[in-house]
Amino acid sequence: MDEIIDALKVSGLDDVESHKRFMIVNGSVNADALDELRKVKGVASVHQDRAYKTQKP
Structure with missing residues (x-):
């Protein structure tokens, strides 16, 4: 698992929680690096979630 995580980081994954x-x-x-994550050996799937934050008045 550690090898996969290292490969994901090299492919652009930040703020990693395993x-x-x-x-x-x-x-x-x-978002442009999602395909690179899918190419990492040992990765079964990649899901994209979006989070939006509003500015405080």
Whole structure:
């Protein structure tokens, strides 16, 4: 799992949170780099979530 996480980081994944028990890795990446994450050996799927924050008045 550590090798996969390292490869994901090299491919552009930041703010990495890994849940080794469940074999899940979360993080932030530029939308243009999603395909690079999918190419990492050992990655079953890549899901894109979006979060929007409003500015305080």
